[in-house]
Amino acid sequence: MDFGFKISPSSAVNLDNVDLSLYDRLAEVEPDIRKCIACGSCSASCPANRFSGMSVRKAILGLQRGKEKEVAKMLSTCMLCGKCSMVCPRGINTRHLILSICKFYKED
Amino acid sequence: MIYQGKQKIWADYQKEIPDDHWYYVRSCIRQNFFPGAEKMFLEICRNVLKKDFHENENHTTCGGIAYHCDTIPQETVMTIVARQFALMTEAGYENYVCSCITSFGNYIEILETWNEFPELETKIREMLWKACRREFNKPKYVAHASDLIYKYRNLIAERAKFRLVNKHTGEPLKVVEHIGCHYSKMFPSKGVGGAEYPYVLCGMIESWGGNVIDYPERRHCCGYGFRQYHVKANRGYSISNTHKKFESMEPYHPDMIITNCPGCPYFMDRWQYAIAEMEGKTYGENGYGIPVFTYEEVAGLVLGYDPWDLGLQLHQVAVEPLLDKIGIEYDPARKYEGVNHKDLQRPELPGVLRCC
Amino acid sequence: MKDNILIIGGGIAGLEAASQLLKLGYNPIIVEKSDHLGGHVADWNRLFPDMTPAEEVVSRLVAETSEANIFLNTEISFVNKLKDSYNIMLSNGISVITGTLLFATGFSMFDASKKEEYGYGIYNQVMTNRDLEHWFNTGKDARIPEEGPAAMGFVHCVGSRDEKARNPQCSKVCCITAVKQAIEMKQKFPEAMIYCFYMDLRMFGKKYEDFYISAQRDYGIRFIRGRVSEVSENIEGKLIVKAEDTLSGKPVKVTLDLLVLMAGIVCNPDTCKTAGLISLPVDSDGFLKSRDNIADITESPKEGIFYAGACTGPKTVPETLAEARSAALEIHNYISRKK
Numbered sequence: 001m002d003f004g005f006k007i008s009p010s011s012a013v014n015l016d017n018v019d020l021s022l023y024d025r026l027a028e029v030e031p032d033i034r035k036c037i038a039c040g041s042c043s044a045s046c047p048a049n050r051f052s053g054m055s056v057r058k059a060i061l062g063l064q065r066g067k068e069k070e071v072a073k074m075l076s077t078c079m080l081c082g083k084c085s086m087v088c089p090r091g092i093n094t095r096h097l098i099l100s101i102c103k104f105y106k107e108d
Numbered sequence: 109m110i111y112q113g114k115q116k117i118w119a120d121y122q123k124e125i126p127d128d129h130w131y132y133v134r135s136c137i138r139q140n141f142f143p144g145a146e147k148m149f150l151e152i153c154r155n156v157l158k159k160d161f162h163e164n165e166n167h168t169t170c171g172g173i174a175y176h177c178d179t180i181p182q183e184t185v186m187t188i189v190a191r192q193f194a195l196m197t198e199a200g201y202e203n204y205v206c207s208c209i210t211s212f213g214n215y216i217e218i219l220e221t222w223n224e225f226p227e228l229e230t231k232i233r234e235m236l237w238k239a240c241r242r243e244f245n246k247p248k249y250v251a252h253a254s255d256l257i258y259k260y261r262n263l264i265a266e267r268a269k270f271r272l273v274n275k276h277t278g279e280p281l282k283v284v285e286h287i288g289c290h291y292s293k294m295f296p297s298k299g300v301g302g303a304e305y306p307y308v309l310c311g312m313i314e315s316w317g318g319n320v321i322d323y324p325e326r327r328h329c330c331g332y333g334f335r336q337y338h339v340k341a342n343r344g345y346s347i348s349n350t351h352k353k354f355e356s357m358e359p360y361h362p363d364m365i366i367t368n369c370p371g372c373p374y375f376m377d378r379w380q381y382a383i384a385e386m387e388g389k390t391y392g393e394n395g396y397g398i399p400v401f402t403y404e405e406v407a408g409l410v411l412g413y414d415p416w417d418l419g420l421q422l423h424q425v426a427v428e429p430l431l432d433k434i435g436i437e438y439d440p441a442r443k444y445e446g447v448n449h450k451d452l453q454r455p456e457l458p459g460v461l462r463c464c
Numbered sequence: 465m466k467d468n469i470l471i472i473g474g475g476i477a478g479l480e481a482a483s484q485l486l487k488l489g490y491n492p493i494i495v496e497k498s499d500h501l502g503g504h505v506a507d508w509n510r511l512f513p514d515m516t517p518a519e520e521v522v523s524r525l526v527a528e529t530s531e532a533n534i535f536l537n538t539e540i541s542f543v544n545k546l547k548d549s550y551n552i553m554l555s556n557g558i559s560v561i562t563g564t565l566l567f568a569t570g571f572s573m574f575d576a577s578k579k580e581e582y583g584y585g586i587y588n589q590v591m592t593n594r595d596l597e598h599w600f601n602t603g604k605d606a607r608i609p610e611e612g613p614a615a616m617g618f619v620h621c622v623g624s625r626d627e628k629a630r631n632p633q634c635s636k637v638c639c640i641t642a643v644k645q646a647i648e649m650k651q652k653f654p655e656a657m658i659y660c661f662y663m664d665l666r667m668f669g670k671k672y673e674d675f676y677i678s679a680q681r682d683y684g685i686r687f688i689r690g691r692v693s694e695v696s697e698n699i700e701g702k703l704i705v706k707a708e709d710t711l712s713g714k715p716v717k718v719t720l721d722l723l724v725l726m727a728g729i730v731c732n733p734d735t736c737k738t739a740g741l742i743s744l745p746v747d748s749d750g751f752l753k754s755r756d757n758i759a760d761i762t763e764s765p766k767e768g769i770f771y772a773g774a775c776t777g778p779k780t781v782p783e784t785l786a787e788a789r790s791a792a793l794e795i796h797n798y799i800s801r802k803k
Contacts, residue, residue: 001385001459005344007351013709015659015718027684034680038689038711061711064686090677109697113577113585304580324696324704359699 018066026063026104032092036060042084042094052077056084056094059101072105109322114305121302125259126249129160131201133192135208136169138402141374144419146207148408149253156267156411157260161205164195172210172290176334186232187239189218194242204247205256209369212252213290216298219246252291254368254403258300258308261315269412272318274363275435280319281363284398285309286353286376288369289329309366312403316410325356331379332371347386350379354391354398361393364430365400376400377424384461395462397425409436416442421452426464440464466491467799468562470552472540472738475503476781477773477788478568479525482532484792490799493533493560495540497734501526503570509600511781512644513671521781539734543741548802550742550768563802564768564795567744567752568788569735571774574623574631574728582619582725583695589703589720590695592622592727593638596645612653613721617705618642619692620662624728633749635728636778639665640672642726643679650683658685659718661692661707669780688716695723729778744769751777762791770795 027033036057043055054077062071075098084094130153134146153159170192171185196204206212222229236242257264272281287306292299301307304327310320331349336342353376367373380397384390392398400423401409408418415436420427421443431438443464444452457463467490471478474496482492500506502522511518535556544551549563576584576592584590591599591607599605620642624635639662646658660679665687667673679685690707698704702719709716731750739752744764747753752775755763762771772791773784 003343003382003386004340005347007383007386008344008348010348010352010715012706012715012717013712015716024684031681034684035677036680058712061709065709065712065714065716109701110586110588113583116577116585117580302580305586322697324698326696327694 013065015065018064020064020066022068022104023063026100029104030097030100032090033060033063033097035090035092037090039089041087041089045083045087047081047083048077048079054078056098059098063101068105071101075102114307117305118301118307121297121300121307123251123255123298123300125251125255126203127159127259129201130162130203130205130251130256131196131199131247132161132163132253133167133170133204133206133211134163135206135211135370136173137374138207138370141370141422142402142405142419143422144408144417145402145404148404148413148418149207149257151413152260152264152404152407152411153256157263162199162201164199167192167195170206170208170211170214172208172214173334175214176210177338178335183232183235185214186218186221186228187235189215190232190236190244191240191242193247194236194240194244196247197243197245202245202248203251204249205251205253207253207370209252209288210290210371212250213288213294215247215250216295219250220295222246252308252368254291254308255300257403257407258311261312264407264411265315265317268316268410270410270434270436272313272316272364272406272410272434274433276433280317281430281433282321282360283313283318284321284323284326284357284360284362284365285313286326286330286365286367286369286372288367288372291368309368309403312406313366316406321357321360321362323357323360325353328353328356330367330369330372330375332375337371337375346375347379347382350375351383351387354380354383357398358391362398363433364406365398366403366406367400368403373400373402381424381458381461385459388460390461392425393429395460396429397461399423399425399427399430401427409434412436414438414442416445424461424463426462428464467564468493468560469564469566469795470495470550470560470562471566471568473503473568473570473773473775474498474501474534474536475568475570475773476505476521476525477570477775477784477791478503478566479522479529480785480788481566481568481772481792481795483525483528484789485795486529486531488792488796490796491533492529493562494529494535495538495554496534496536497539499537501529501534501536504573504594505781507594507601508597510644510648512640513669513675515644540738540741545742548768564770564799565742566770566772566791566795567735567739567764567775568772568791569732569738569752569775571729571778572732574629574635574730576622576725576727578629579622579626579725581694582622582692582723583697583703584725587695587697587703587723588701589697590723590725592725593641593645594727596649596724600648607722609721612649612656614655615657615659615718615720616649616722616724617659617661617692617718617720618646618724618726620660620665620726621691622725622727623730624726625663626728631728631730631750633778634666635726636666636668637780638726638728639667640669640675642724643667643672643675643685645724646685647675647679647683650679650685658683659720660685660687661705662687662689663691664689690716692723729774732775735775742766742769747776749777751775762787762794768798770798 048054082095171188174180175185292303296303331346337346377400485492508518745753772788
């Protein structure tokens with residue numbers, strides 16, 4: 001029956017259901033992905049960020065929370081300029097990481 | 109679950125509830141939703157336990173619904189409440205007990221506000237005098253009606269004809285207790301048992317023979333949320349919350365739900381029908397729902413009152429499977445017979461949720 | 465005759481100060497209310513940043529103080545102020561006359577059951593940092609199965625940075641303790657999924673940040689920035705933990721087999737009682753008030769009364785030891801000046 005309103009799905013992330021197998025395989029190749037401290041300097045200096053919402057910080061978090069499709073879409077706007085690698089205080093080779101993410105998540 | 113741990117918290121949040129002489133105020137909506145509940149409260153307190161409970165036909169809403177829907181300012185709701193207190197004062201009472209949880213929260217919030225800002229109390233006294241030439245004393249004690257049934261729970265158990273026990277298996281019934289948000293979430297110290305693990309309904313269930321279920325979303329709001337339901341565009345949000353609670357309690361197979369709020373039993377009862385229609389899902393046994401009761405109705409049932417005199421025919425979810433489990437007799441033919449044998453007519457039966 | 469110096473508290477601060485005072489030629493008298501020396505550190509297993517066994521630290525201090533007078537199971541009954549000294553009556557009937565008192569009364573751990581929403585003492589699988597250290601020491605705790613938890617979490621800031629719990633202060637050591645304990649659990653149970661729920665990570669000390677990086681990179685510990693808001697138990701007896709992942713702005717929910725609450729450091733109520741006997745002031749954070757919080761942290765505003773360690777606020781083990789040495793030197797200077 002249509003009452004004119006619906007039960008809306010929960011926006012909560014249920015960590016029990018997040019499948020990290022692909023992320024773990026990625027982390028074997030890119031162990032530094034785990035070192036992100038979410039400081040945001042990558043996003044702040046990203047030339048694509050203000051036009052497309054591209055953010056390495058959000059991409060890493062998204063993979064950890066099982067939002068693979070959103071991350072793959074976001075990364076398509078990266079210009080691979082490498083500025084984020086320059087500013088990362090944890091020394092993550094973000095440019096290389098982005099290429100690896102694209103490789104891993106496109107395969108599937 | 110470590111039961112002793114809960115007992116320790118319960119011991120920290122006990123109230124010294126006066127035993128007798130109360131001024132009683134009703135809820136705006138409960139007489140429509142659960143017409144037998146308030147009647148049963150007075151019946152138990154006055155006629156079974158011989159206590160003094162005074163009622164006055166001049167009392168009004170406490171203004172809580174309008175206040176929580178953001179349609180009246182705080183001074184207005186305070187003046188309405190001041191008038192209620194004036195009626196209590198004029199009747200010569202000092203203990204004030206309300207039927208509604210939101211009223212209870214409203215009274216406590218206002219009294220606490222006046223404690224912190226006495227100049228506001230002075231202003232309200234002036235406004236009340238200008239509006240209707242009344243004066244008031246603040247109540248010595250404000251209780252919610254469930255506090256009193258909690259206080260009298262063992263007296264009720266002594267007189268009980270039935271216990272919350274499955275007569276076929278001898279096992280205690282599995283009971284979900286749901287506390288109205290405004291009972292103690294705003295002022296944990298004002299609720300029996302506090303706000304995280306309230307004891308007010310658990311105490312009744314234990315005293316009357318049932319087993320309390322503590323399920324993950326026990327503390328979650330029923331979903332009513334005033335403007336979340338009253339504005340039709342928000343109703344999906346309201347039912348989503350109720351749905352979440354039922355999904356969480358489902359694995360425990362509860363036999364019944366007891367609540368102490370006007371809105372909660374209504375929404376937990378009626379939304380089971382809406383969820384069944386939307387999702388094709390029911391939460392009770394054999395296609396039935398989980399029956400939802402007010403604590404007064406349950407007190408009436410264990411004391412042996414006729415289920416139809418308690419108004420249980422107005423519930424959406426059929427109560428008969430539960431009555432059968434407890435062994436309470438009822439006449440199916442009398443279900444839709446009102447006071448003075450008036451025919452209430454039979455409602456249309458829903459498509460998915462099984463009803464008797 | 466050697467000067468008596470009464471040290472209240474036989475934890476690491478009191479022991480270290482006593483050891484130094486012995487070397488300086490004094491007669492330290494330690495009054496300890498419990499039945500053992502070493503205080504909280506004696507209950508711990510290993511200490512950051514080098515995973516030094518806590519027992520090693522305590523036994524070294526105990527050995528160094530073997531010459532001192534030590535009264536266990538003893539408290540201060542009352543204090544009489546004499547002209548330039550104090551007559552202190554102990555609960556064992558002994559009275560001590562001394563011109564110098566050292567408060568090394570330490571801290572209390574926040575009672576985690578006060579945060580009712582976390583269910584400590586109510587849900588079976590919730591424990592504290594201290595309970596976990598106890599398990600590291602003894603291997604005995606029904607909450608930890610032999611095969612280890614499949615998923616577990618650490619809740620930072622339990623009773624710290626919490627105005628409602630009346631402890632607005634940061635307890636300093638919990639962030640690094642949580643990371644240390646998370647690594648230790650991962651070492652024991654490599655298959656376990658381990659979460660840390662934090663507000664922010666205060667990795668101020670030597671090598672702390674290295675610990676954090678290692679926890680992330682080498683141990684795959686998952687850090688979630690958000691305070692746990694509610695814990696409940698499901699039908700299987702597992703814990704359902706709710707928090708907000710504030711980095712993504714979304715609520716998160718996770719089912720865990722074990723939850724460790726990082727109970728914070730609060731002022732020891734017995735300290736306040738004893739301090740009350742000689743009208744010592746308490747600072748706005750509830751800890752004992754120093755003469756000056758920068759220059760004279762080990763001196764009280766009252767002549768002849770000194771402080772060492774966590775009685776003036778949360779401190780790490782090396783900070784406490786350094787402060788105890790500093791207090792011993794202050795005492796030495798004070799007594800020398802008076803003579």
